[in-house]
Amino acid sequence: xxxxxxxxxxxxxxxxxxxxxxxxxxxxxxxxxxxxxxxxxxxxxxxxxxxxxxxxxxxxxxxxxxxxxxxxxxxxxxxxxxxxxxxxxxxxxxxxxxxxxxxxxxxxxxxxxxxxxxxxxxxxxxxxxxxxxxxxxxxxxxxxxxxxxxxxxxxxxxxxxxxxxxxxxxxxxxxxxxxxxxxxxxxxxxxxxxxxxxxxxxxxxxxxxxxxxxxxxxxxxxx
Amino acid sequence: xxxxxxxxxxxxxxxxxxxxxxxxxxxxxxxxxxxxxxxxxxxxxxxxxxxxxxxxxxxxxxxxxxxxxxxxxxxxxxxxxxxxxxxxxxxxxxxxxxxxxxxxxxxxxxxxxxxxxxxxxxxxxxxxxxxxxxxxxxxxxxxxxxxxxxxxxxxxxxxxxxxxxxxxxxxxxxxxxxxxxxxxxxxxxxxxxxxxxxxxxxxxxxxxxxxxxxxxxxxxxxxxxxxxxxxxxxxxxxx
Numbered sequence: 183x184x185x186x187x188x189x190x191x192x193x194x195x196x197x198x199x200x201x202x203x204x205x206x207x208x209x210x211x212x213x214x215x216x217x218x219x220x221x222x223x224x225x226x227x228x229x230x231x232x233x234x235x236x237x238x239x240x241x242x243x244x245x246x247x248x249x250x251x252x253x254x255x256x257x258x259x260x261x262x263x264x265x266x267x268x269x270x271x272x273x274x275x276x277x278x279x280x281x282x283x284x285x286x287x288x289x290x291x292x293x294x295x296x297x298x299x300x301x302x303x304x305x306x307x308x309x310x311x312x313x314x315x316x317x318x319x320x321x322x323x324x325x326x327x328x329x330x331x332x333x334x335x336x337x338x339x340x341x342x343x344x345x346x347x348x349x350x351x352x353x354x355x356x357x358x359x360x361x362x363x364x365x366x367x368x369x370x371x372x373x374x375x376x377x378x379x380x381x382x383x384x385x386x387x388x389x390x391x392x393x394x395x396x397x398x399x400x401x402x403x404x405x
Numbered sequence: 406x407x408x409x410x411x412x413x414x415x416x417x418x419x420x421x422x423x424x425x426x427x428x429x430x431x432x433x434x435x436x437x438x439x440x441x442x443x444x445x446x447x448x449x450x451x452x453x454x455x456x457x458x459x460x461x462x463x464x465x466x467x468x469x470x471x472x473x474x475x476x477x478x479x480x481x482x483x484x485x486x487x488x489x490x491x492x493x494x495x496x497x498x499x500x501x502x503x504x505x506x507x508x509x510x511x512x513x514x515x516x517x518x519x520x521x522x523x524x525x526x527x528x529x530x531x532x533x534x535x536x537x538x539x540x541x542x543x544x545x546x547x548x549x550x551x552x553x554x555x556x557x558x559x560x561x562x563x564x565x566x567x568x569x570x571x572x573x574x575x576x577x578x579x580x581x582x583x584x585x586x587x588x589x590x591x592x593x594x595x596x597x598x599x600x601x602x603x604x605x606x607x608x609x610x611x612x613x614x615x616x617x618x619x620x621x622x623x624x625x626x627x628x629x630x631x632x633x634x635x636x637x638x639x640x641x642x643x644x
Contacts, residue, residue: 307426307428307430307431307432308423308431308432308440308445309431309432309433309434310434310440311460312435312436312473312474313436313474313475313476314436314473314476314568314593315475315476315593317435317460317462318571318572319573320568320572320593321573322477322550322571323477323525323570323571323590323592323593324550324588324589324590325578325588325589325591326587326588327578327579327581327582327583327586327588328582328586328587329586330587330588330600330601330602331588333550337549337550
């Protein structure tokens, strides 16, 4: 990986175009990477020039750029970011993330094959939990009564509320507190879908909806 | 399953042979159980317990603490180093406690602890091959009730009694708290620190906790609490 990087960098700099120890599909990748690096630099220049002029949004832009770049680099097909870009100060977080992912990949490649089928199966079957705290759901051991230590009593009250909340969640079978309930979300998206759908699709979205038929014209009856 | 919950198991008893159990069965192995190759064995003698859906453990009576990650314990400072304290936690080996592992501690403002002081700390590392490591704050750097314990009185209980004090169905601490204003720290290593407004209060709570290890049921415990509170009231009247 590192070799490939240095290769791209040097070629981009135009110093050693001939020194590319890669063949075949690698070279194909190289072209794509070279294009990306150039595009990246242009993008950064483009964004940072007005940013220096208008300072309040500078950080914001950098943060969003950082997240875009790191998400680019995370994709399984992997567009790689250039080394120079990653060394820039505002890319440090993305850089760390990428390094970590690379290490994980390497580890998987090294030890993944050593994991036997049996280990996998039994790993699923059993899990070790050596803590009494978890098994017996014990309370925290710092207690205070009768206003002796208000700080500790506050903690106790908080723990009590947390526990009550957890049991409530377990009882109702809900995992998380949500600001918008599932029901509201569904109805919201249904109305949105209706809003943006064509008139003739509406009958499928709303059950019981039937377009009003015009009354057939009746011949005036003469008596 | 060779044993049913509620039965007595001995170390080495094979509870489950994973090779012959149906593949959809799951086990969460709690304290007192151990997995060796494809068998689940008991490693302590006691009563097998089960909690739905599939948590198994052995309830045993013990006095010797074995560190477990995440446990809150009471330690005694036995040695001061430049950047760590050595702390006796009642286990086979003393634990280390970094001077920076306190709320708001920096290199310049370190906590001042002397040899013999008590700390309520949580085990961050508890591994059979490594020295246990303590911290006095949570992952966000707040103390959350951990830290040095000043004054007060320390008693040592059997481990199962200390655990029982913290379980929801043993309201001893709360019952005492209705009458007596006190604070306490219960360590899972069996050490309990108590501090009341007067020495009599402290001793009343300490006696209640120590004697409660003999109680076999909740009604016995309630009876004990009543008698101790009555005694305390009697002593208070004599003054």
